Amino acid sequence: NAGVTQTPKFQVLKTGQSMTLQCAQDMNHEYMSWYRQDPGMGLRLIHYSVGAGITDQGEVPNGYNVSRSTTEDFPLRLLSAAPSQTSVYFCASSRTSGGGSYNEQLFGPGTRLTVL
Amino acid sequence: DAKTTQPTSMDCAEGRAANLPCNHSTISGNEYVYWYRQIHSQGPQYIIHGLKNNETNEMASLIITEDRKSSTLILPHATLRDTAVYYCIVRPRNNAGNMLTFGGGTRLMVKP
Secondary structure, X not given: OOOEEEEOOEEEXXXXXXXXXXXXXXXXXXXXXXXXXXXXXXXXXXXXXXXXXEEEEOOOOOXXXXXXXXXXXXXXXXXXXXXXXXXXXXXXXXXXXXXXEOOOOEEOOXXXXXXX | OOOOEOOOEEEEEOOOOEXXXXXXXXXXXXXXXXXXXXXXXXXXXXXXXEOOOOEEOOOOXXXXXXXXXXXXXXXXXXXXXXXXXXXXXXXXXXXXXXXXXXXXXXXXXXXX
């Protein structure tokens, strides 16, 4: 298994540009989520999905859109990039619970985004 | 999810045990204690979790006080590769989307 993959690893945007951060997993995980991490801070949840066709907002959803058309992919779209969105973006996935077990989240390597 | 309090930073000598405390005095009965760590520039990594009993796995041990208001993560023989930020998270076993709420964590520096 490749685990959780993210592309690109680095990206520089100008204010107002749009782009899509890609996230994919090959473990058939139902749960997928996007977090952002600003310098010196913990991760904050942007959006999450509990399965294909189902998405919901997290703590900091403004300025971002997501969709989940397949189990494998969960892209994050920046509609009109702003300097405040300069951050490191992490995608994570996990299985649904079953039999009372905890299914830990597996995180991707991150995308480092700079908005000028 | 209950709030957690952790020291901002700690040092540990290589080969010694690293004991990372976490205070969660408002924890409720259905909330578990989870530990993740984040090595520089990488995505967080799951370490261990527990409800009320002490837990041990190949990475660490988790000691939860009887009143469940605090816990300690123990790395029995810290190595330089254990230098990371350690996050203590308290939440129900499987909330919506299996979400995690990260605080500031403890920055552990393992020194030679």
